[in-house]
Amino acid sequence: MSRMEDSPPQSKSWSIHTRREITSKYEILERVGSGAYSDVYKARRRSDSIIVALKEVHDYQSAFREIEALQTLQNCPNIVVLQEYFWSDDEDAVLVLEYLPTDLGAVIKAAKKEWEDGIGVGEVKRWMVQILQGVDACHRNCVVHRDLKPSNLLISDEGVLKIADFGQARILLAPGFAADDGHIQSHEQPQSFQETVSQPTDVVPVPGGQLVHERKAVNVEECDAEPDEIRVKHAPGDIDKDSVSHDGAASCLATCATSDIEDPSQYSCSYEAEDDVEDWNGSLTSCVGTRWFRAPELLYGSTNYGLEIDLWSVGCIFSELLTLEPLFPGSSDMDQLGKIFSVLGNISEEVWPGCGELPDYKIISFGKVEKPIGLESSMRSRSPDEILLVKKLLCFDPLSRATAMELLHDSYLNEEPLPVPLSDLRIPLKQGNQDEDLSVEWNDFKDFDSDSDFDDFGSSTFITTDNGFSIRFS
Known part of the structure; x- marks a missing residue:
């Protein structure tokens, strides 16, 4: 049955319509977006007729993370504003x-389909500056977003770009912080649940089913460290159980060759189930971020990554902003790596010291790419300075990626033509689903929207082994 605005609630995802504490303050106008973990509604605040977005989050941990991150980043101009929130047992x-x-x-879709002159250089620079300002605010507050992509960069009527959708975000432990084993709490009790972050957080219930987080003392010097000085520490309370996607990156080990990637029906992969797929020891998960913007360390199963994964995503976004096409539109995790290697070449200890320590480095095998395409060919219509800017972000070695602050001072963004004023930016009308990724026309990349590596391979044979299982694709 199709859901209509005047229909009675049919599932928990429509419980927002029955919650008096919300409907008494907000008139719900329409649903404007829907994702795996949330539904988004356009609403009018009854007290002053201001239009707001109500995001109903169905995943407990995702909601907690988003609230924590947005509270940490309040008053940052390029971060979406959290005005209040409601939460009950x-x-x-x-x-x-x-x-x-x-x-x-x-913006990218309109430039590709409707604007004859595409996006002007001054416009591109203004979008880049705003993205970098938002990412810099995140990283200076020890927040790693983990899902940066064009559809999560929202834009106001005035042209202000703001980073949104922090449901996968984490506040990293800065150097010197020690984790407290007592921070793991039951998901049954929202009022007392805590996730280990850079400092303890008390969750205090207040009337109306809302929550307020009271922060304890923060080590400001640690959290204000330059982004490339901050590294992930494993915290016992840092559970990623509910945010793991089902694309095989964290739970499967695979061996494939790049020559096979373009025609997945012609190759076979062997998968073994890992012990402790859901890591309860505080490790981060490698299964975060939309695949096309996912850093290679995540594709190789790393759970010891840092803020640099966001910088790789920014590089992919910048490339798409410049060419109006996705740079690495992989149809599976293996195909994603294949597309990256076809452009940038293979990884090795020479270009990425320490890559041999990645969890899946010895398990995922690719044939040598003798003549990688290179970013110059992938961004054929762009200037050397623009290509160089993207190169500074799309480095295999995370420690080699330029930080957001470094790029804000880059000569490209500070020379003629300068970034245009906000008033000169062209803002398209949003069409369709608010959560839909409009960075590409999906008809151009059929079947690439699946998060499962298995879905792309057709029929398969499943065999149980002593160590796990194997799957052969025919």
Whole structure:
């Protein structure tokens, strides 16, 4: 049955319509987006008629992370504003966010399909500057977003770009912080649940089913460290159980060759189940971020990554902003790596010291790419300075990637033509689903939207082994 706005609630995802504490303050106008973990509604605040976005989050941990990150980043100009939120024992969290009508994906789509002259250099630079300012704010506050992509970069009517969707974000432990084993709490009790972050957080219930986080003392010097000085520490309370996607990166080990990637029906892979797929020892998960923007260390199963994974994503976004096409549109994790290697060449200890220590380095095998395409060919219509800017981000070695602050001072963004004023930016009307990734036309990349590596391979044979299982694709 199709869901209509005037229909009665049919599932928990529509419980927002029955919650008096919300509907008494907000008139729900329409649902504007839907994702795996949330539904987003356009609403009008009854007290002053201001339009807001109500984000109903169905995943407990995702809601907690988003609230924690947005509270940490409050007053940052290029981060979406969290105005208030509602949370009770038996209901989903509902976040009240500023309403932003469009996103960078819509800009790219409009430039590709509607604007004869594409996106001007001054416009591109203004979008880049705003993205970098938002990422710099995140990283200076020890927040790694983990899912940066054009559709998560929302835009106001005035042209202000703001990073949104922090459901996969984490606040990293800066050097010197020690984890407390007592921070793991039951998911049954939202009022007392805590996730280990850079400092303990008390969750205090207040009237109306809302929550307020009271922060204890923060080590400001540690959290204000330059982004490339901050590294992930494993915290016992840092559970990623509910955020793991089902694309095989964290739970499967695979061996394939790049020559096979373009025609997945012609090759076979052997998968073994790992012990402790859901790591309860505090490790980060490698299964985060939309595949096309996912850093290679994540594709190789790393759980010891840092802020640099966001910088790789920014490099992919910049390339798409410049060419209006996705740079690495992989149809599976293996195909994703294959597309990266076809452009940048293979990884090795020479270009990425320490890559041999990646969890899946010895398990994922690719044939040598003798003549990688190179970014110059992939971004054929762009200037050397623009290509160089992207190169500074798309480095295999995470420690070689330029930080957001370094790029804000890059000569490319500070020379003629300068970034245009916000008032000169062209803002398209948002069409369709607010959560839909409009950075590409999906008809051009059929079947690439699946998060499962298995879905792309056709029929398969499943065989149980002593160590796990194997799957052969025919």
